[in-house]
Amino acid sequence: AQIGPGGTYGPGGGNSGGNDNNNNGIINNGGIDNNGFDAAAFLSSRQKPLVAHGVLASLAFVVFFPVGSIMIRIGSFRGLWIAHGIFQIFAYLVYTAAFGIGLWMIQNVPVNLIGYYHHVIGIVVFCVLFFQPILGLMHHYQFKKYNRRTLWSFGHLWLGRLTITLGMINGGLGMLLATTTGFFVLNTGHVIAYGVGAGVMWLAWVVAAVYGERKRARSRREA
Numbered sequence: 001a002q003i004g005p006g007g008t009y010g011p012g013g014g015n016s017g018g019n020d021n022n023n024n025g026i027i028n029n030g031g032i033d034n035n036g037f038d039a040a041a042f043l044s045s046r047q048k049p050l051v052a053h054g055v056l057a058s059l060a061f062v063v064f065f066p067v068g069s070i071m072i073r074i075g076s077f078r079g080l081w082i083a084h085g086i087f088q089i090f091a092y093l094v095y096t097a098a099f100g101i102g103l104w105m106i107q108n109v110p111v112n113l114i115g116y117y118h119h120v121i122g123i124v125v126f127c128v129l130f131f132q133p134i135l136g137l138m139h140h141y142q143f144k145k146y147n148r149r150t151l152w153s154f155g156h157l158w159l160g161r162l163t164i165t166l167g168m169i170n171g172g173l174g175m176l177l178a179t180t181t182g183f184f185v186l187n188t189g190h191v192i193a194y195g196v197g198a199g200v201m202w203l204a205w206v207v208a209a210v211y212g213e214r215k216r217a218r219s220r221r222e223a
Contacts, residue, residue: 046108049101050184054174056098057122061167062198064091066205069160073212081140085133092129095167099126118173125163125170132160164205168198 068087072080102122135156142150175191178184 046105047184049105050178053098053101053105054171054178056094056101057167057174058171058194058198060091060095060098061164061171062194062201064088064094065160065164065167066201069164070205070208073208081136085136088136089133092132095126095129099123116177118170118177121166121170121173125166128159129163132156132163135159161209165202168202171198 065088068084068091071087072084075083077083099122102119106119135152138152139150139156142152171194175186175194179186
């Protein structure tokens with residue numbers, strides 16, 4: 001599977017099978033890249049940060065962000081939008097921790113990893129999510145003023161839907177990258193657990209979105 005620009009796993013191509021070296025930091029079966037960097041030995045003392053990065057990012061995109069989105073769709077209590085905002089900011093802080101660990105790992109591994117899809121998507125999603133609270137506030141106040149959705153509303157809704165979906169997909173790309181580069185070998189149970197968990201939560205999130213839209217349409221007809 002192609003997970004980086006220009007090649008199987010990243011910029012310029014290459015793979016982790018066999019003993020051939022390449023110019024992009026892909027690790028061969030011996031754990032050595034073309035510069036003689038022993039990634040296996042280097043990362044053996046950094047397994048905990050690597051696991052923490054994956055766990056925190058997974059919690060953010062498979063649990064917290066979807067739950068916060070489902071909350072605003074099916075909830076009906078006073079101050080719901082505030083609870084939604086606080087919950088999503090908490091999710092963003094969790095992802096910020098994962099993002100920081102990821103940047104630290106990129107900067108401390110003397111091979112080129114920045115161009116891979118997992119890292120590019122992670123950086124783009126992190127930057128885009130920074131603007132979500134602003135769009136959310138504008139959506140709320142504009143909706144109260146005009147009693148209808150505005151451009152701010154659609155921007156907030158669809159940006160959230162896109163970034164949550166990308167975040168879930170990127171978790172799978174991260175697992176694939178870790179395994180194929182030899183940085184971290186996941187067993188089948190890890191992959192299945194993530195895939196099933198992300199898939200179930202994504203479906204629940206979509207169902208909640210559809211339910212929320214239908215409830216909103218029904219309320220407008222009855223008004």
